[in-house]
Amino acid sequence: MENKPFLITKKLQPENQESPIHFLSPWLTPAKYFYRRNHFSYPPLTPRHLWLQISGNVSQPRSFHLYDILSMQAKSLILPLECAGNKRAHFNPKVYGEQWKDGAISQGKWTGVPLAHLLGQTGICNQTKEVLFEGVDFGRKPNKEDMIPYKRSLPLETALHPDTIIAYMYNDKPIDYKRGYPFRLIVPNWYGMASVKWLTKIELINDSFNGPFQTDDYVYYPHKHNDHDSFPVTTQQVNSIIQQPLPFSLLNTGVHEIKGIAWSGKGIITGVEISLDNGDTWQRTVLERLNEPYAWTKWSFLWHVEKKGEYSIYARAKDSQGRIQPIHAFWNRKGYGYNAVLKVNVKIE
């Protein structure tokens, strides 16, 4: 009877829960451990929601039933979805909002149909600039009166990427109710707000969408007291987690495996290094990969330590686009995209 972890609740209503990422190492996160991030209550679903409507700047507006989509050529992708607010709790100065630690990220296998295939059937009119996606979930944003659905857009080019899929299965089972049944848009490399759950309507538009989850939330605001220099949150920053040892652990002398995961929204991870001397020198860790373009990379390092005392372990990842985790976080008012090098302090007794 193995000891097992659980999802970590940050808020009950709406439901926000982190994955117990320090205690899991699978390539495919079981659905019960997949992080949950909601803006509103879970939506009421009806048989109407088995239809996916595509309209707007198309030659032929169409509704596709789940069964139509199940009969089309499918593709499967293993990739991590990550909340843009993952690691927000680490910002210093602190940023208000959901205090995600390291666990608002989960990886698994999504199966579905490329959106481009569906748009091939509707046709795409000239002057289409963006594709707008609407979920069934709706509610009120704080201090606002209107009830609004969750709605986000993508640039047409991203929407037409062959790996932008309308998913209907997670780890070879239907997507469960709390995670977007029956359709979820999956946008590899982008933070999770782009991967709209309970997808119900798709609209091709010829301008830039400016709804609250597009131009109010999910925007980097570098300044505390104004909106100057702001720019949208899109692809995941290069990033890593130290899964073991845990912060402020007491350990024996001897050999310890320092391990974790690393990922990037651009390119692949080319290296993860650790430092045991506060960043003076860095040592390469051993990487382990899946043969999947988007999947996270596992890393590990065997640490032989005989001298008692306090140690700081730093880890930093680099990707094939030349990006590397910075020493200092890019502070932004809503606390997105935290990817600074973090340290774990341990004491050898």
Place this chain on the structure above:
Amino acid sequence: MENKPFLITKKLQPENQESPIHFLSPWLTPAKYFYRRNHFSYPPLTPRHLWLQISGNVSQPRSFHLYDILSMQAKSLILPLECAGNKRAHFNPKVYGEQWKDGAISQGKWTGVPLAHLLGQTGICNQTKEVLFEGVDFGRKPNKEDMIPYKRSLPLETALHPDTIIAYMYNDKPIDYKRGYPFRLIVPNWYGMASVKWLTKIELINDSFNGPFQTDDYVYYPHKHNDHDSFPVTTQQVNSIIQQPLPFSLLNTGVHEIKGIAWSGKGIITGVEISLDNGDTWQRTVLERLNEPYAWTKWSFLWHVEKKGEYSIYARAKDSQGRIQPIHAFWNRKGYGYNAVLKVNVKIE
């Protein structure tokens, strides 16, 4: 279908998990939410462990079978058990060891037989100084070679207190395997290390026990680099938790319920106050109690806030012995008994 929280894993092996205390408000914590704190692996139990052996400085050594004990006059107590390391994560400077936040505390109803009743049957010889309790769980402490059981002693006077019971039920059901089946010593007002799980042997001794869980762990060491001025961990410090709002929340203007719990290991809670101006002024909260001498007290305060901005909410509890939560924590090397006034920062938008 209500959203529900889960236990929060701090370590898988041995299993240490916090109660999701910010999301629960029952007088009786359901067993599945009761915090778990282990020093060793869960022990293998056999029918032998249905017997409780009492020996040492007694007139008549005896073994009591669970069925004997079930037939005796029972008493039920509602009380909180709390790990001595609860809130260790709040120490500044940081203390190494399990980084419990606020959830290593759970309250429920324990039913059992007063130990004094059993010792009335064995007789107590003169010169008995302490009563030594041994659990079935055993293992090695870090950097030690010997396999040892979990063993702790109590002063005779505490052992004979009418509310020191040998419990066999929690919330009217047998104590579950992970939490000490079949017998657990319950010592009200003392931190949880005293309430030995999987209790199997009781020995009356005429000196002071000095095992590792008595004189090495569970001792306050006020100095970082030596053991001077050390003294044992015993009864719970006066303490409180702010359950809502959560730290670094974003809230609307309007009315918010600030709420939490408070408790003490000496006397009862006489008041819980909050401050919204960094400790300049304090306001009384509304208390809610059970008619039970050891149970925690619930407290709440309706906060009307119209002005946007950042606020700090402090809470402090007082007990009937005149103790009050201090502003600064009593730093000690192993990080026990944290009970300083804590604050929750929120932002009204």
